[in-house]
Amino acid sequence: MSTNPSTNVSPLLEVTDLAVDYRNGRRSFRAVKGVSFTLECGRTLGLVGESGSGKSTIGRAILGLAPVSSGSVRFRGEELATMKRARRRELSNQIQVIFQDPYSSLDITKTIGYTLAEPLNHHERLTREQTLKRIREMVRRVGLPEESIHRYPAQFSGGQRQRIAIARALIGNPKFVVCDEPVSALDLSIQAEVMNLLAELQKSMGLALLFISHDLSVVRHISDDLVVLKNGLAVEHGRADDIYANAEHPYTRSLLAASPVPDPQAQAERRRARQAAAIGSHARTPSLERI
Known part of the structure; x- marks a missing residue:
């Protein structure tokens, strides 16, 4: 399913019937169950779901950090799942990742300049001199002073x-970036700043973001398209505006209802609606005495 069916441009990334299994001895667990989507240049696809939904596993499979049990992951027409390691290294400047915890992903023994x-x-x-110029430009673009490199x-x-x-x-000018919960460890005010920065850089650099x-609520203002995941399955997929305006799947509606809103009255109404739904569900469930 194309994220932009109105165009005939080949997508940058194609994920088709992706399945990922994790094994523990003789036992295996299917974390991703036949998920498909496409992503075009300059667009953002949001992968949303609760913990254990398979969203981060999909990102790791695209990056080559999780095994692809079946299905296809193609970048610019090349199959990533079976790609040789040397070719994968060549593509590493085009495919990048931003992890949830920046501290653990940065070498604490190296200066920022060395890392960049x-x-x-x-x-x-x-x-x-050219390297130093690029580093300084990139540091400024992300809103840090030049002396940060030391x-x-x-x-x-x-x-x-x-x-x-x-x-x-981003310093190597990639085409595609996996953003794996990049703001979830930050305070709300800082989250907004980082999200605005990502949106600005995406627009100016023509990036495709997963x-x-x-x-x-976090992906609402940055995503063009959404895939909603539950237990390894894609339960809803479409334009972000359409899903926010008229979510079809009950699970998506529950995620929307759980998202905080800035209006305290609206938030209180959402909370009452969730509580009423929970009470109604409990009332419909037969008690042990009736069985």
């Missing part, structure tokens, strides 16, 4: 570290 220089040194032949991760706040992680992911989150 690594992908440039690996993929591009630049002089020291400091270490421990000297920054959580929001600042996530800006550094964004800078590292934005993974458990919170529909």
Whole structure:
């Protein structure tokens, strides 16, 4: 299913009937069960679901960090699931990731400048002056002072570290970025700042984003399209505006009802509606005495 069926442009990313199994000895568990979607250049697809829904597993499968049991994952027409390691390394400058916890993904023994220089040194032949210029430009673009490049991760706040992680992911000018819960560990005010930064960078750089989150309200203003996941299955898939306006699946409606809104009165009404629904469901369930 194309995220933009009105065009004939080949998608940047095609995920078809993706299944992922995790094994523990002789036992296996299917974490993703035949999920399909496409993502085009310059667009954002939100993968949304509760913990255990399979959303992060899909991101890891695309990145080559989780096994693909069946199905297909194609980037610019090339199959990623069976791609040789050397070719995968060549594509690493085009496919990047921003993780939930920037502190654990940054080398605490290296300065920010060293961390940002690594992908440039690996993929591009630049002089020291050219590398330093790119690093300074990228640091400014994510809203940090230039002198940050001489400091270490421990000297920054959580929001600042996530800006550094964004800078590292984007400094090589990738085409596609997996954002795996990139703001869930941040305070609400900082979340908004980082989301606005990502939206601005996506627009200016023409990025395609796969934005993974458990919170529909977080992805609301950045996603063009949504895939709602439950227990490894895609239960709803479509344009973000359409789903927010008229969600079809009960699970999607429950996620929407659980999302916080800035209006206290509207939030209270949502809470009462959820409580009423829970009471009604309980009343319809036969008690042990009646069985």
